[in-house]
Amino acid sequence: MDNQKNIYKKMLPIVILLLITSNIFAQKVVRYDLYVKDTIVNFTGKEKRAIAVNRQIPMPTLTFTEGDTAEIHVHNQLKESTSLHWHGLYLPNKEDGVPYLTQMPIEPNTTHIYRFPIIQNGTHWYHSHSGLQEQIGMYGSLILKKRTDDPTFRKGIDDLPTVPIILSEWTDYKPENVHRMLHNASDWFAIKKGTTQSYGEAIKAGHFKTKLTNEWKRMLAMDVSDVYYDKFLINGTSEHQLTRFKAGDKVRLRIANGGASSYFWLTYAGGKIKVVANDGNDVEPVDVDRLIIGVSETYDIIVTIPAENTSYEFLATPEGRTKSVSIYIGSGIKQLVSPLPKLKYFEGMKMMNDMMNMDGTMNDMGMDMSLQQMDMNTIMYPEITGDKEPMKMDKMQEMENMNHSQHSSINSDIVTLNYAMLKSPTITTLPEDAPVRDLKFELTGNMNRYVWSMDNKVLSETDKILIKKGEIVRITLYNNSMMRHPMHLHGHDFRVINGQGDYAPLKNVLDIMPMETNVIEFEANLEGDWFFHCHILYHMMAGMNRVFSYENQAPNPLLPDKKWAYKKLQRESNELHFMFQNDFATNGNDGMTMLQNTRWSFGTEWRLGYHDRHGYETETHIGRYIGRNQWLMPFVGFDWRYRKQNGDFEKNIFGQTNTKDNRTQFSLGVAYTLPMLVILQTEIYHDGNLRVQLRREDIPLTKRFRASFMVNTDKEYMVGLNYIAGKNLGFRTHYDSDMGFGIGLTLNY
Amino acid sequence: MAITVLLSFTACNAQIKNAKTESVKIYGNCGMCENTIEKAGNVKKVAQVDWNKDTKMATLTYDPSKTNQDEILKRIALAGYDSDQFLAPDDVYDNLPGCCQYERVKKTEVILTEVVTDHSMHNHDSTTDAKSETKQEVKELKVVFDNYFALKDALVKSDGNLASAKAKDLLNALNAVQMNQLSNEEHTVWMKVMKDLKFDTEHIEETKDVGHQRDHFNTLSDNMYQLIKVSKQVTPTYYQHCPMANDGKGANWLSKENGVKNPYYGSQMLTCGKTVETIE
Known part of the structure; x- marks a missing residue:
């Protein structure tokens, strides 16, 4: 303990340790001072803004022992408000650190003190719960040590040397911009990751039909992750060596996934990985070859160093597998582990096609699919299903290699951890006589518009869910979306019903894969308002949240006006996202701008010629997306155009006429997304004219080429081809029935 | 220049x-x-x-x-x-x-002395003492089951040729079963499923198309399950289920191992499925 104190003193000059002797066990107050400050980092060769705490990214590792009282002084030196959430901890609601739910935001240049008793042990972490601050540095390890006299102290596990490990990712884009781009279905990230899955690539891979079916079912290219990251980090760096360990040593890694949206595969070059705890709770040791750690989960694993003068690679590979990050454990020559091969995206697409119904729902497999046991993505893993496309090699070598690699690259003996393998060492049953409250949530989403919800409702469309103290809340979760979601409950651990009976493991984050159904239960024993949400930061900010609120709870002194605060919270996760696009072409300007949130869309399009004969026209639509898939959007519109055509009239195919040159019209209409993602727009104007239009944008021909077309009953049509040169830049050529042929430069935001 | x-x-x-x-x-x-x-x-x-x-x-x-x-x-x-x-x-x-394959420098492995305290690995082979009078019956159908498992393994590997060959062995085994050696229960079930067993096996043998073989393997497995339920086995058999096979209707199979190796998808979805029943 003394040693520990010295370390604190060295690291943080203001650490004060008070001893409270009211108990026989010397109860200790452990104080940390955290200074939150803007900083400039350089992970990629470019200087970017980040947030550092005590000049560190990640934030300093906080260590407590069960029985301590934590006192954490947060000094906000930012120009914006902040907060800190203690992930996985049982603590009084007002210490939970969710702004507008359990406290007011910590305003700039103020200090907030979190103070709570440590009544559990295990590997946890902490992070900002304000906006997107977690993405740019505000995450850190939180280690709660077991007392050596704890009856659950496990010799050979709890007495091993430990290394806290926090995984994270870095993007040079501002997280707000990432968020906005996701909502605008920008496929720039896919281009960066090489996962566009265009028609051209599909044909090359012999999967044209797969791509066609995929679009017929109105799906955009699917991916296992949304965001392109420049770097992945372990404890804030991309590669380092733990040289203090030698052959024969066992090392306990306390791993927390502090990434904002990345799942990581964990593999080790020195043999099996022994999993001993999950989400801060002990589990019966289980040996595996690899495991996936969901966003915000924690795992404690033990690895062994098998040989002398060798350092073994511990590799964390994000699920998208485009990059990886490693540490080397031991000193000496570095023994590498095989990197995970690239995903076979079209195989995944094929599988998705089979699972997706025409009405946009997934096949409900009931409890047949649960607990990560059937990983649908397996179909994309070459290390398990074999590599169908032979790697590009010299012919000679290829032939030579064929015989060797074919049987050995298909390795079905890889043991992958799943939730069914987790077993608590102690009985975790809940009181038998307590009333049970059954809740059911369907996780829903719309990839095309990046809407993520529960029961098709985002936080801003729901009230708090009232629960009673003393009851058992049993939640059935069914994932009817195309992505996996790490669902996190604040303030409580829940039992995962996984076939281990009385020894069901305790967790606070549940990764749920598409089409899975899982059941969790917890005892409502800690008063307050507790967040229950998807821990993928951008899903949370899109509204995939709920709040469990205890009935008749005592008022929260930190949050006097709860009603108002809840409205603030709701608004935060349903922001309007701005989008702009203009094509500066030889025949005119084509563009649009849009403001959208979960349900509403405000958009204006324009076509502006360079002279009166080509004319000028704009169409403005205000619409609301209807239904789970948001294929239907009724709208009201306003059209205006001016063109010098000497008073000509034009006739539409219904025989209705209208003036070509000067026109101001209100309209009512409806847009509907047809299979193949073609938008059918039917509009009736206040002069009784009817217009039906078919339109499709962004047909992915190749990695960077996009085609588009439009045709309507006013006998107007347009075809275009767009080349995406950069995040905000493209080249476009198109032919328009009004304005003729044009080449131009497209800017978008 | x-x-x-x-x-x-x-x-x-x-x-x-x-x-x-x-x-x-x-x-x-x-x-x-x-x-x-x-x-x-x-x-x-x-x-x-x-x-x-x-x-x-x-x-x-x-x-x-x-x-x-x-x-x-x-x-x-x-x-x-x-x-x-x-x-x-x-x-x-x-x-x-x-x-x-060049000569590598050998690493000096450290031998760890470790007491293995693994309770989860109870060996199922310890229950081998089957009664002597049932032994005969066990043998009678054992050849059938063994050949079924071989066929299943061939399908796990998505090897149509091998599956066809194994189906032939299974057919021979089915034809060689002496009904008077079966117990009463076995006999009843046998009479019920024999025809279908042979029908499906013949079809698996006839083709080398794994897809077609799997269609028949589905019904074959259902019948085999009925048979193995009433037949006493030395080691346990695991009845496993994949909800995605058979166009999402789900399909079952029998296996000697608890770990899932899916015969309906082969390597594509090797571990899809779970044990629904352990037959001992």
Whole structure:
């Protein structure tokens, strides 16, 4: 303990340790001072803004022992408000650190003190719960040590040397911009990751039909992750060596996934990985070859160093597998582990096609699919299903290699951890006589518009869910979306019903894969308002949240006006996202701008010629997306155009006429997304004219080429081809029935 | 003229800016190794590797502002070639062509003395004492079941030829069953399912199309399940289920192992499924 104190003193000059002797066990107050400050980092060769705490990214590792009282002084030196959430901890609601739910935001240049008793042990972490601050540095390890006299102290596990490990990712884009781009279905990230899955690539891979079916079912290219990251980090760096360990040593890694949206595969070059705890709770040791750690989960694993003068690679590979990050454990020559091969995206697409119904729902497999046991993505893993496309090699070598690699690259003996393998060492049953409250949530989403919800409702469309103290809340979760979601409950651990009976493991984050159904239960024993949400930061900010609120709870002194605060919270996760696009072409300007949130869309399009004969026209639509898939959007519109055509009239195919040159019209209409993602727009104007239009944008021909077309009953049509040169830049050529042929430069935001 | 030639030469060299050159040892054998090593190490305009198969020495030329020796050597190690900094992953080394499997420096493994306290590995073989009078019956159908499992394994490997051959064995076994050796229960079920068992097995034998074989394997497994339920077995059998097979209607099979190896998808979805019943 003394040693520990010295370390604190060295690291943080203001650490004060008070001893409270009211108990026989010397109860200790452990104080940390955290200074939150803007900083400039350089992970990629470019200087970017980040947030550092005590000049560190990640934030300093906080260590407590069960029985301590934590006192954490947060000094906000930012120009914006902040907060800190203690992930996985049982603590009084007002210490939970969710702004507008359990406290007011910590305003700039103020200090907030979190103070709570440590009544559990295990590997946890902490992070900002304000906006997107977690993405740019505000995450850190939180280690709660077991007392050596704890009856659950496990010799050979709890007495091993430990290394806290926090995984994270870095993007040079501002997280707000990432968020906005996701909502605008920008496929720039896919281009960066090489996962566009265009028609051209599909044909090359012999999967044209797969791509066609995929679009017929109105799906955009699917991916296992949304965001392109420049770097992945372990404890804030991309590669380092733990040289203090030698052959024969066992090392306990306390791993927390502090990434904002990345799942990581964990593999080790020195043999099996022994999993001993999950989400801060002990589990019966289980040996595996690899495991996936969901966003915000924690795992404690033990690895062994098998040989002398060798350092073994511990590799964390994000699920998208485009990059990886490693540490080397031991000193000496570095023994590498095989990197995970690239995903076979079209195989995944094929599988998705089979699972997706025409009405946009997934096949409900009931409890047949649960607990990560059937990983649908397996179909994309070459290390398990074999590599169908032979790697590009010299012919000679290829032939030579064929015989060797074919049987050995298909390795079905890889043991992958799943939730069914987790077993608590102690009985975790809940009181038998307590009333049970059954809740059911369907996780829903719309990839095309990046809407993520529960029961098709985002936080801003729901009230708090009232629960009673003393009851058992049993939640059935069914994932009817195309992505996996790490669902996190604040303030409580829940039992995962996984076939281990009385020894069901305790967790606070549940990764749920598409089409899975899982059941969790917890005892409502800690008063307050507790967040229950998807821990993928951008899903949370899109509204995939709920709040469990205890009935008749005592008022929260930190949050006097709860009603108002809840409205603030709701608004935060349903922001309007701005989008702009203009094509500066030889025949005119084509563009649009849009403001959208979960349900509403405000958009204006324009076509502006360079002279009166080509004319000028704009169409403005205000619409609301209807239904789970948001294929239907009724709208009201306003059209205006001016063109010098000497008073000509034009006739539409219904025989209705209208003036070509000067026109101001209100309209009512409806847009509907047809299979193949073609938008059918039917509009009736206040002069009784009817217009039906078919339109499709962004047909992915190749990695960077996009085609588009439009045709309507006013006998107007347009075809275009767009080349995406950069995040905000493209080249476009198109032919328009009004304005003729044009080449131009497209800017978008 | 001479100047242009000279210029183009310098241009070639100048492809890598501020080039730094180092010489390191990389283990390997032959010309093919050289190809792989250099290809793995080279990055256009950033790094160039020239390996000599006789001296095993490589000349690394690289732009130190963009990369470093470690990055280059790591790439080479991931292609299968050890250096003094990195050891290639064993499976990558094993996959090198035979002529390239150079002699590796042996690591000194530390022998860990560890008391194995694993309670989860109860060996099921300890329940072998079946009564002697049932032994005969066990044998009668055992050949059938064994051949079924062999057929299943062939389907796990998605090997249509092998499955067809195994189906033939199974058919022989089915035809060889002596009904008077069966217990009453077995006899009843046998009479019920025998025809279908033979029907499905014949069809699996007739084709080499794995898809078609799997269709029949589905019904074959259902009937086999009925039979094994009433037949006493020395070791447990696991009745397993994959909800996705059979166009999402789900399908079952029997296995001797608890771990799932799906015969309906083969390697595509090898571990899809779960044990729904343990038959002992």
